[in-house]
Amino acid sequence: MTHLLSKSKYIRGLQCDRALWLDVHNPRLAKYTREQMQRFDRGREFEYAFKDTFPDGIDISAELKRNVDAYPELTAQYLDGIHTPSPLWGTPPNLGGELVLFEAGFLYDDVLVLADVVHKNADGTLEVYEVKSGTALSETYKRDAALQHYVISHCREVHNFSIVHARYAGVSPATGYADVPSAETIAGETPAHPGFAIVDLTEELAAQHDEIARNIAAMKDILRHGEPATPTGQHCLSPYACPYQHYCQQGVRQLALFG
Numbered sequence: 001m002t003h004l005l006s007k008s009k010y011i012r013g014l015q016c017d018r019a020l021w022l023d024v025h026n027p028r029l030a031k032y033t034r035e036q037m038q039r040f041d042r043g044r045e046f047e048y049a050f051k052d053t054f055p056d057g058i059d060i061s062a063e064l065k066r067n068v069d070a071y072p073e074l075t076a077q078y079l080d081g082i083h084t085p086s087p088l089w090g091t092p093p094n095l096g097g098e099l100v101l102f103e104a105g106f107l108y109d110d111v112l113v114l115a116d117v118v119h120k121n122a123d124g125t126l127e128v129y130e131v132k133s134g135t136a137l138s139e140t141y142k143r144d145a146a147l148q149h150y151v152i153s154h155c156r157e158v159h160n161f162s163i164v165h166a167r168y169a170g171v172s173p174a175t176g177y178a179d180v181p182s183a184e185t186i187a188g189e190t191p192a193h194p195g196f197a198i199v200d201l202t203e204e205l206a207a208q209h210d211e212i213a214r215n216i217a218a219m220k221d222i223l224r225h226g227e228p229a230t231p232t233g234q235h236c237l238s239p240y241a242c243p244y245q246h247y248c249q250q251g252v253r254q255l256a257l258f259g
């Protein structure tokens, strides 16, 4: 089944209805700066470093690549123990029903989310980890996690949902992120995941389901209509620099020239 919204589109939609519309209907207009691309790369490196602390993890994306709409079905087959993996991807370890998946896909309410790390407990409940490379919990991280909690918990029982972020600022040979302790987050580190702050937000995220459902309904409504004529403003820069600024500002310039 194909999806309408993803985590990134939802976050975009919270910032601007026009940016959401462009992300869905005309994403080729997006232009990212080199600095933004480097930030994405750093985020991915940090995510890989955390995934390396789960040596038995099975990577759904390695099997399905860019065919993201197939992720939920394969994820369900792994979680239900009915998938026979290709020899190419190895045999899932027999851990008494436990399993770790990377990029596990879940679809609900036309929203597809891919979870960085999902640990299935022996009783079938899930522990979900969303990995962020910043050194502090931001509201944007929480909004992102809240959407994932909403979708995943409508598919499976979520035992707990945590955001993992950098315990340290800077770079070290050990984890890639270990120079200066971030005092606020030291308590979240566990022996199994040194260098990472793990913050359990399960209750806080579960309390936001009604708001998430309303946001999704509003975004679907935006996508049913034509491109919104939202004017540019401060929202174009926060919480992220919008990649459609050149496009929207072009329209403003044309109005100024011919107005």
Ligand code: SF4
Binding pocket: 015, 016, 017, 018, 019, 020, 022, 230, 231, 232, 233, 235, 236, 237, 242, 243, 244, 245, 246, 248, 249
């Ligand atoms: S540049 Fe501003 S108005 Fe245009 S899509 Fe981005 S956030 Fe919206």
